[in-house]
Amino acid sequence: MPRRVKEGMKATVYHGVRDVRLESVPDPRIKTPTDAIVRVVRAAICGSDLWFYRGVTRWEPGERTGHEFIGIVEELGSEVRTLAKGDYVIAPFVSSDGTCEYCHAGLQTSCVHMANWGDDANGGQAEAVRVPNADGTLVKMAPGMEHDERKLASALALCDVMGTGHHGVVSAQAQRGGTIVVVGDGAVGLCGVLSAARVIGAERVIAVGHNDARLALAQAFGATHTFNSHDATVDAQIVELTRGGATAVVEAVGNQESMDLAVAVARPGGTVSFVGVPHNVKTPPMRELFLKNVALRGALAPTRAYMETLMAHVMSGAIDPSRVFDLSLPLDRVTDGYRAMDERTAVKVVLATGVH
Amino acid sequence: MPRRVKEGMKATVYHGVRDVRLESVPDPRIKTPTDAIVRVVRAAICGSDLWFYRGVTRWEPGERTGHEFIGIVEELGSEVRTLAKGDYVIAPFVSSDGTCEYCHAGLQTSCVHMANWGDDANGGQAEAVRVPNADGTLVKMAPGMEHDERKLASALALCDVMGTGHHGVVSAQAQRGGTIVVVGDGAVGLCGVLSAARVIGAERVIAVGHNDARLALAQAFGATHTFNSHDATVDAQIVELTRGGATAVVEAVGNQESMDLAVAVARPGGTVSFVGVPHNVKTPPMRELFLKNVALRGALAPTRAYMETLMAHVMSGAIDPSRVFDLSLPLDRVTDGYRAMDERTAVKVVLATGVH
Numbered sequence: 001m002p003r004r005v006k007e008g009m010k011a012t013v014y015h016g017v018r019d020v021r022l023e024s025v026p027d028p029r030i031k032t033p034t035d036a037i038v039r040v041v042r043a044a045i046c047g048s049d050l051w052f053y054r055g056v057t058r059w060e061p062g063e064r065t066g067h068e069f070i071g072i073v074e075e076l077g078s079e080v081r082t083l084a085k086g087d088y089v090i091a092p093f094v095s096s097d098g099t100c101e102y103c104h105a106g107l108q109t110s111c112v113h114m115a116n117w118g119d120d121a122n123g124g125q126a127e128a129v130r131v132p133n134a135d136g137t138l139v140k141m142a143p144g145m146e147h148d149e150r151k152l153a154s155a156l157a158l159c160d161v162m163g164t165g166h167h168g169v170v171s172a173q174a175q176r177g178g179t180i181v182v183v184g185d186g187a188v189g190l191c192g193v194l195s196a197a198r199v200i201g202a203e204r205v206i207a208v209g210h211n212d213a214r215l216a217l218a219q220a221f222g223a224t225h226t227f228n229s230h231d232a233t234v235d236a237q238i239v240e241l242t243r244g245g246a247t248a249v250v251e252a253v254g255n256q257e258s259m260d261l262a263v264a265v266a267r268p269g270g271t272v273s274f275v276g277v278p279h280n281v282k283t284p285p286m287r288e289l290f291l292k293n294v295a296l297r298g299a300l301a302p303t304r305a306y307m308e309t310l311m312a313h314v315m316s317g318a319i320d321p322s323r324v325f326d327l328s329l330p331l332d333r334v335t336d337g338y339r340a341m342d343e344r345t346a347v348k349v350v351l352a353t354g355v356h
Numbered sequence: 357m358p359r360r361v362k363e364g365m366k367a368t369v370y371h372g373v374r375d376v377r378l379e380s381v382p383d384p385r386i387k388t389p390t391d392a393i394v395r396v397v398r399a400a401i402c403g404s405d406l407w408f409y410r411g412v413t414r415w416e417p418g419e420r421t422g423h424e425f426i427g428i429v430e431e432l433g434s435e436v437r438t439l440a441k442g443d444y445v446i447a448p449f450v451s452s453d454g455t456c457e458y459c460h461a462g463l464q465t466s467c468v469h470m471a472n473w474g475d476d477a478n479g480g481q482a483e484a485v486r487v488p489n490a491d492g493t494l495v496k497m498a499p500g501m502e503h504d505e506r507k508l509a510s511a512l513a514l515c516d517v518m519g520t521g522h523h524g525v526v527s528a529q530a531q532r533g534g535t536i537v538v539v540g541d542g543a544v545g546l547c548g549v550l551s552a553a554r555v556i557g558a559e560r561v562i563a564v565g566h567n568d569a570r571l572a573l574a575q576a577f578g579a580t581h582t583f584n585s586h587d588a589t590v591d592a593q594i595v596e597l598t599r600g601g602a603t604a605v606v607e608a609v610g611n612q613e614s615m616d617l618a619v620a621v622a623r624p625g626g627t628v629s630f631v632g633v634p635h636n637v638k639t640p641p642m643r644e645l646f647l648k649n650v651a652l653r654g655a656l657a658p659t660r661a662y663m664e665t666l667m668a669h670v671m672s673g674a675i676d677p678s679r680v681f682d683l684s685l686p687l688d689r690v691t692d693g694y695r696a697m698d699e700r701t702a703v704k705v706v707l708a709t710g711v712h
Contacts, residue, residue, distance in 0.1 A: 283637075290634070293658075298651070
């Protein structure tokens with residue numbers, strides 16, 4: 001159960017390229033009446049954290065890191081109505097107030113009242129976080145979820161990777177009984193496979209990756225076919241297998257080769273979704289998109305929109321996205337966690353604060 | 357009524373950059389039992405013809421030009437069942453057999469049995485054309501259409517520009533009662549406005565162009581708002597007008613500025629279609645597509661799919677796409693027609709063969 005954060009807590013702070021440190025920082029405090037303070041139970045390191053870690057995107061020294069966490073409500077602003085102290089909650093990676101047009105449409109990433117974790121030194125890889133728009137943002141865990149370590153890790157996956165993989169699949173307009181290709185065997189790609197096979201109910205789920213161990217996990221997640229992208233003819237093989245390409249394709253890598261492959265295996269009239277900022281894509285193959293009438297849909301995931309549904313699938317045992325976490329460390333070893341992901345010795349790292 | 361093509365006919369032939377000539381060539385002949393020979397009545401010069409004319413795309417000297425024409429059936433292969441000699445017909449800009457999965461889905465541009473005009477020296481800017489897959493490809497004109505010069509020109513517009521503008525609007529998922537932005541005031545953009553306002557029934561149709569005369573035609577076609585793209589704040593003005601952007605946007609120019617503008621004025625969750633090969637687009641704004649969950653859909657138009665519907669709208673008087681033709685020349689002045697379009701003194705040129 002929750003305990004008071006001591007005066008001064010630990011949070012992960014960016015200092016420079018490949019230099020993040022867990023440091024003592026002031027306690028978070030309620031700033032607006034719709035805020036909540038959440039005591040972090042588990043946090044994750046995201047593949048997208050590597051962009052600033054490696055210096056690809058520019059961050060200022062002093063910024064706090066982390067945007068995936070689950071925790072316990074410790075303090076509530078006076079206007080928060082749907083939460084109580086002691087609630088176990090899941091936080092999507094952006095805040096949303098739940099009242100605007102976009103929130104109602106399930107596009108909470110475009111909430112007009114969004115307040116970022118990034119303001120006033122919030123970050124999820126920490127002992128506590130101030131959560132803006134708490135009513136709209138936080139989702140209470142299903143009863144008993146907190147007592148099962150695997151389900152707790154699955155809850156953490158719903159913050160980002162599982163919701164992002166699912167959103168990619170939804171955005172690609174995958175159909176029950178249909179065919180989908182997921183390009184990428186990172187945590188998001190694997191979660192996309194899981195969503196396609198176990199949530200949407202696609203009949204053929206074709207996973208493309210470069211790591212045999214991850215492709216084996218893709219099979220465990222329901223992939224019916226796996227291809228290693230090191231094979232130069234993988235595009236032709238998939239077009240042959242699908243007799244002309246798949247109507248739904250998820251691009252979950254973000255480089256030129258994966259984007260070209262995703263469009264190459266899309267069926268005329270189909271959709272390719274891409275689930276990350278494509279830092280290493282010079283340009284998508286526009287001529288092919290044009291000639292084949294293919295849509296390329298950006299898919300920044302409103303993970304908040306899917307949390308209740310995906311949580312129900314976790315509780316029923318239909319999906320176990322916790323399996324994408326292959327390294328668990330205490331929060332005070334966050335630096336080792338970044339290094340492991342940077343050096344690709346881990347797919348995805350979970351950090352435990354020791355609270356639960 | 358049709359008359360026999362004399363031994364040797366005239367056709368437009370590419371010789372080099374800015375060098376096309378009307379020349380005597382052999383008569384077209386039935387090659388397969390599903391072919392038809394069509395005596396051309398009117399042909400058009402397409403904006404996309406300027407790509408090879410200007411040397412942007414590479415063509416071989418000797419290739420025949422033109423892919424938009426209407427005419428009279430003069431000869432039929434033994435397996436053609438739906439047409440008769442003397443029928444007035446409209447030709448979409450690609451052939452399709454009408455039997456494959458894509459034809460059934462209304463995506464005839466991906467027909468697996470497609471045979472191009474380009475083989476064996478076919479081209480629409482000529483006195484006659486061999487049309488492959490005649491049953492699937494050619495559409496009979498509505499009764500009496502051939503007796504009305506404006507409706508005849510509208511029929512010619514259905515070959516490409518009207519169908520392409522309409523497909524752009526459909527591909528952008530424009531809704532009756534909704535809001536759409538059409539970027540571009542060339543023939544296709546203008547036809548997109550006409551489709552959005554008069555066929556789909558969008559409530560707000562926002563046209564962006566750079567030519568006041570064309571924007572006036574856009575208004576006549578049903579645009580409720582027009583903006584001149586020379587105004588540097590046009591994106592902000594449209595976002596303001598639409599309170600956050602339009603769910604449907606058609607990009608009908610094909611350069612970097614127009615692509616950036618189209619994505620900038622797209623509402624989160626919306627769709628941008630692009631109706632031409634974007635020769636001058638370095639890359640679409642991928643980060644913005646991602647953050648806003650916007651789809652960028654290639655939209656090579658299966659104009660065959662829309663011909664009956666659009667022809668009915670022409671015959672009822674609901675639409676008059678003939679107005680995009682602003683220069684009419686005899687076929688033997690085809691060279692002047694290309695020059696006029698290259699120098700932008702004409703939006704779109706119609707060529708009359710003198711048959712009708």
